[in-house]
Amino acid sequence: xxxxxxxxxxxxxxxxxxxxxxxxxIGITSILKQSNFTKRSVGVAPYLILLHFVYMLVMHKRQxxxxxxxxxxxxxxxxYRFLKQRRFNWRKLLQRSALRLIEKIEPLHGVGEQRVxxxxxxxxxxxxxxxxxSCQYIWSNKEKRTVGGLNIVSLxxxxxxxxxxxxxxxxxxxxxxxxxxxxxxxLHHRSNAYQRREEGLKGKNTLALEMVERxxxxxxxxxxxxxxxxxxxxxxxxxxxxxxxxxxxxLPNNPKLWHFKGKYKSLQALYDxxxxxxxxxxxxxxxxxxxxxxxxxxxxxxxxxxxxxxxTSKELLIFISTDLSLSGxxxxxxxxxxxxxxxxxxxxxxxxxLGKEENRLYEAIIARITLSMFTYNxxxxxxxxxxxxxxxxxxxxxLECELEALAISMRLFxxxxxxxxxxxNIVKENKDILQIIALLRAYTxxxxxxxxxx
Numbered sequence: 167x168x169x170x171x172x173x174x175x176x177x178x179x180x181x182x183x184x185x186x187x188x189x190x191x192i193g194i195t196s197i198l199k200q201s202n203f204t205k206r207s208v209g210v211a212p213y214l215i216l217l218h219f220v221y222m223l224v225m226h227k228r229q230x231x232x233x234x235x236x237x238x239x240x241x242x243x244x245x246y247r248f249l250k251q252r253r254f255n256w257r258k259l260l261q262r263s264a265l266r267l268i269e270k271i272e273p274l275h276g277v278g279e280q281r282v283x284x285x286x287x288x289x290x291x292x293x294x295x296x297x298x299x300s301c302q303y304i305w306s307n308k309e310k311r312t313v314g315g316l317n318i319v320s321l322x323x324x325x326x327x328x329x330x331x332x333x334x335x336x337x338x339x340x341x342x343x344x345x346x347x348x349x350x351x352x353l354h355h356r357s358n359a360y361q362r363r364e365e366g367l368k369g370k371n372t373l374a375l376e377m378v379e380r381x382x383x384x385x386x387x388x389x390x391x392x393x394x395x396x397x398x399x400x401x402x403x404x405x406x407x408x409x410x411x412x413x414x415x416x417l418p419n420n421p422k423l424w425h426f427k428g429k430y431k432s433l434q435a436l437y438d439x440x441x442x443x444x445x446x447x448x449x450x451x452x453x454x455x456x457x458x459x460x461x462x463x464x465x466x467x468x469x470x471x472x473x474x475x476x477x478t479s480k481e482l483l484i485f486i487s488t489d490l491s492l493s494g495x496x497x498x499x500x501x502x503x504x505x506x507x508x509x510x511x512x513x514x515x516x517x518x519x520l521g522k523e524e525n526r527l528y529e530a531i532i533a534r535i536t537l538s539m540f541t542y543n544x545x546x547x548x549x550x551x552x553x554x555x556x557x558x559x560x561x562x563x564x565l566e567c568e569l570e571a572l573a574i575s576m577r578l579f580x581x582x583x584x585x586x587x588x589x590x591n592i593v594k595e596n597k598d599i600l601q602i603i604a605l606l607r608a609y610t611x612x613x614x615x616x617x618x619x620x
Contacts, residue, residue, distance in 0.1 A: 184548050185220060192266035201259040202358075210240055215248045216537075223519050223541045249530040252351060252359045256536040257333060261384055263540060264323070264330045267547045268386070271328060274550060280500060283381060283388045283411065284322045284507040285374040285397055287337070290521040291315040295343045298350070298528035299366060302341040318535065319370050321377040323386060324506040328550045331510065331539035332386065333377040336532070338366040350527055359529050371402050379409050390414045390489070392504040399423065400467050403488060407468070412489040414500045417473075419484060427464045433484050436463060437475045447494065451502075454478055460494035472497065510542070518542045 195213055198204075203212040218239065222232050233239040275281075289306040292315040303312045320334040346363050353360040365373060374397060382388075391406050391413045398415035400423070406413050417424060421432040430436045444459040458476040465471055474485040474497045487497050514520035518541050523534040 185224070185544060186217070188267075188270075188544060188547060189217070192263060192270065194263070197259060197262045197266070200262060201255040202253050203259065210244055212248070212254075215240065215244060218245070219248075219537045220541050220544065223517075223538065224545070246530075249525065249533040250351065250527050251533075252353055252357060252529060254533070255358045256532055257358070257362070260334075260536050260540055260543075261332055261380070264332050264543050265384060265386065267543050268323060268330060270547055271325075271550045274327075275325060279326055280390065280503070281323065281325050281388045282390045282392050282414075282500065282503050283332075283378060283386070284324055284392045284504055285319070285378070286322075286394065286504070286507045286511075287317060287319040287370060288511050289313060289315055289317055294526065297526050297531070298344055299336045299338060299363075299531055300343050301339050302343060304339065304341075316531070319373045319377075320507070320539075321374070321381060322507045322510055323381075323388065324503050326503075328546050329506045329510045330543050330546060331514075332381050334535060334539065335362070335373045335377065336366050336528075337368070337370055337373060351529060359532075362532060363528060371397060371399065375402065375405050375409065378406060378411065382410055390487075390500055392501060394504065398486065400465065403486070404467055407488055412487065414487045414489075414492070414497060415485065416501065417484045417486050419482065425466070427466060433473075434482075436461070436473065437482060437484075441475065441477075449495075449498070458494055458498070460497065462490060474498065514538055514542055517545075 194216075198212055198216070203216075205211050218232065221227075222229060225232075227235070229242065229245055233242055233245075289304050289308070291306070291313045292300045294300065295302075297316075300314065300316055302314050304315060304317045305311075306313045306315075317337045317339070318334055319337050321332045323330045323332050346367075349363065351359075353363070365376075368376075374393070378391060388411060391411045393402070393413065393415045395416045395418040398413075398417050403413045403415065417433065419433050421434065424433055425431040426436065430439050440461055441459065444461060446457050446459050448455070448457050450456070456476050456478045458474060460472060460474045462470055463473050468488065470490060472487040472490050472492060474487070474494050476483040476485065476498070485497050485501055487500075492500065511520070518538040520535065520538045523531050525531050525534060
């Protein structure tokens, strides 16, 4: 066995990098090639730049700090060019990597465990008027007012323990600061980047259905689609059914939007009549006590659907399922999984840099949001494979400390060897020491992708 093989086998047990190991297991280089992330005649391999961005997010480092603190970091122009590349297919990278990661946790799924797709949108406030894709007036449910910023419509996959980000789109309304023709980069109208610009002019329902259809066509296996009352319109649910997935949703109590066949047409009329003659069940969610009953009603376009009426001390909540076999309890348990996407947004903001993108170009914003979701999926998988899931915040801190400790310790070790090699007598007695240093540095670069000072 050669010297390089001895060193590699010796360090394998020391440089345990869960991020690099997982990327290799899902075949990230193949996914990058399929997504058109190819290195031209000169330049840095896209895989290494991608890995550095993952490290920046995991270690909570700004790009400038990472460049300053790492000897192996690239120049700032390398990272900027990577983000604004027009030929990269960021959507395919996110979707295909998520599919491979979902396959990794497939053996951990319990018998009969539900898998769901979740559609939702969030608003990320932005102050700059020159930010491409940003709008002046977007309603924020969090702040209960209109704000300026980005409106992100996203699709997530969830089971009982994990959540993965599958797709997203930036939706622009009429208050957008910039028209498409005013964007900085000029794109060919058939390019992926240009199509992502154009899709932002579509309605949120259209964007959501397109994302669901792409996910199902790509091979994502899901039992139900979960949406809130904003998306729960008869046309949306009907199209989702035609695509091939049943919907569980909360309905707006709107007599103009929802009316059924029979004597009692509105949702309120159905509740007023049947709550006195149906068997009422009781439940509790945290401190909230509620009572509920379910029934089958026939809709003009959807046909027969299962309705669930749930009454708390404050309000009446109504849910719908196009799968008639679900009981009232199962509808509630299924819809509760929609909370996963809200927790996902919270984690993305706190730990993965969502909303902190310091870019004006539309393509760079798409790239940064994709990198945040890509890193989120990696950390979620590492968490699930450990068999003792922590909160993402706890695991995030552990990964951050582990990566920095590995990089700093290897840097100090190499500096010590370098000092030893400078002693003339040592070099004469052991001519291999310089070769050992070079091999250690090369293998560390291979496993970590960078060396960090602090």
